[in-house]
Amino acid sequence: MAASDQIHDVVIVGAGPAGIGVAAALRRIGVQPTLIDRTGIGASFTAWPESMRLISPSFTSNQFGLVDLNAVTPNTSPALSLLEQHPTGVQYAQYLRMVADLEGLRVRRGITVRDVCPDGGNLLVEADFQAALRARTVVWAAGEAGDPRRNGFPGAERCVPTIAVRQWDQHPGGEVVVVGGFESGIDAAVNLVARGRRVTVLDHHQPWATVDPDPSRTLSPYTRSRLREATATGHLDLVGDVHVAAVNAQAPGYEVLTDDGRSWRSEGPPLLATGFEGSLRQVAHRFVWDADGLVEVTEQADESTLTPGLFLAGPMLSHRGASFCFIYKFRQRFGVVARAIGQRLGIDTSPLEALRAPGFLLDDLSCCEDCAC
Numbered sequence: 604m605a606a607s608d609q610i611h612d613v614v615i616v617g618a619g620p621a622g623i624g625v626a627a628a629l630r631r632i633g634v635q636p637t638l639i640d641r642t643g644i645g646a647s648f649t650a651w652p653e654s655m656r657l658i659s660p661s662f663t664s665n666q667f668g669l670v671d672l673n674a675v676t677p678n679t680s681p682a683l684s685l686l687e688q689h690p691t692g693v694q695y696a697q698y699l700r701m702v703a704d705l706e707g708l709r710v711r712r713g714i715t716v717r718d719v720c721p722d723g724g725n726l727l728v729e730a731d732f733q734a735a736l737r738a739r740t741v742v743w744a745a746g747e748a749g750d751p752r753r754n755g756f757p758g759a760e761r762c763v764p765t766i767a768v769r770q771w772d773q774h775p776g777g778e779v780v781v782v783g784g785f786e787s788g789i790d791a792a793v794n795l796v797a798r799g800r801r802v803t804v805l806d807h808h809q810p811w812a813t814v815d816p817d818p819s820r821t822l823s824p825y826t827r828s829r830l831r832e833a834t835a836t837g838h839l840d841l842v843g844d845v846h847v848a849a850v851n852a853q854a855p856g857y858e859v860l861t862d863d864g865r866s867w868r869s870e871g872p873p874l875l876a877t878g879f880e881g882s883l884r885q886v887a888h889r890f891v892w893d894a895d896g897l898v899e900v901t902e903q904a905d906e907s908t909l910t911p912g913l914f915l916a917g918p919m920l921s922h923r924g925a926s927f928c929f930i931y932k933f934r935q936r937f938g939v940v941a942r943a944i945g946q947r948l949g950i951d952t953s954p955l956e957a958l959r960a961p962g963f964l965l966d967d968l969s970c971c972e973d974c975a976c
């Protein structure tokens with residue numbers, strides 16, 4: 604389909620916390636980005652199971668120089684807006700809509716981007732069923748939660764991703780096997796146990812037994828306290844160091860086989876909590892990837908090292924071995940991306956310095972080397 608003639612200064616793909624946060628930073632230097640989303644603001648959050656909540660706590664600490672961990676701008680607080688410590692997905696999306704309103708952001712919904720192509724010094728944002736947008740710069744902020752991984756073992760397609768279950772009461776069967784024992788898997792397990800179900804969680808490792816200062820590598824305190832309650836019922840089995848080899852349909856129910864020859868029965872479809880493919884898959888060829896499968900971006904600006912003008916924001920970011928996968932981590936780079944874009948557009952970026960003290964303009968990454976986040 605033909606491209607439109609208008610050249611946008613900035614197109615941001617994705618209106619989740621990363622897209623809204625970078626857009627708000629750009630507003631500080633007078634840039635009005637074109638935000639597009641295939642569904643709408645906070646769509647990944649509104650798709651969460653109804654009982655799921657943010658594991659990172661919100662607190663009304665902004666006035667004391669400690670910005671609410673889940674805030675995407677320095678002067679807003681989900682705790683204050685929602686009066687919740689652990690907002691549900693629907694509540695958090697409400698907070699994001701509030702920020703978008705406050706910042707005067709306009710979001711074009713119903714546009715699914717499939718590629719971002721270099722185009723004679725600009726970029727072409729190609730979308731389904733619609734003319735491509737021309738842009739000087741593009742921020743890829745399409746997240747990683749939209750697409751659960753379903754290809755880990757034969758029969759994975761018979762399982763249901765935990766993220767796809769709206770209400771736990773509606774998941775069929777009495778005994779249920781959950782594959783994957785990190786945050787999403789344990790969240791599913793504790794919710795099912797609270798509804799009187801027997802649950803077995805299988806995992807390659809033993810995430811419930813691992814303690815690490817980096818919250819990306821260990822269960823949150825919020826999850827651990829719920830896990831203690833669920834374990835005390837005697838209805839939860841946690842089985843670690845086990846590899847699921849296959850899931851077979853075996854009426855009435857399913858058989859989950861592990862590669863050491865053991866098997867478990869699941870009366871309802873087993874639940875999958877084995878991670879996400881991530882939206883970057885779509886534009887993977889616009890970035891360089893390292894040997895560990897991590898995407899490479901510049902330290903100065905989180906810009907693709909392969910496609911100039913294409914920036915990355917959100918949980919897929921990592922620098923010097925440190926993962927930026929929580930909102931309070933990746934928001935530290937909003938100011939850095941906005942500053943690089945502003946400089947590219949020849950705009951005075953000095954107003955962005957106000958983002959440094961509250962932690963939204965982290966440009967010295969030496970702290971990543973011994974990060975204990």
Ligand SMILES: Cc1cc2nc3c(=O)[nH]c(=O)nc-3n(C[C@H](O)[C@H](O)[C@H](O)COP(=O)(O)OP(=O)(O)OC[C@H]3O[C@@H](n4cnc5c(N)ncnc54)[C@H](O)[C@@H]3O)c2cc1C
Binds near residue numbers: 640656748882
């Ligand atoms: C179960 C679970 C619990 C979590 N709990 C926490 C927590 O407590 N604290 C925390 O900090 N983080 C948490 N996270 C991580 C957090 O959800 C993500 O870090 C956050 O959603 C990332 O924000 P984002 O804006 O990059 O992506 P998203 O929130 O996923 O937003 C991406 C947006 O892009 C849109 N989009 C995707 N593809 C396209 C496309 N091709 N074209 C157009 N639009 C597109 C989507 O509709 C969506 O609105 C959790 C994640 C999960 C899965």
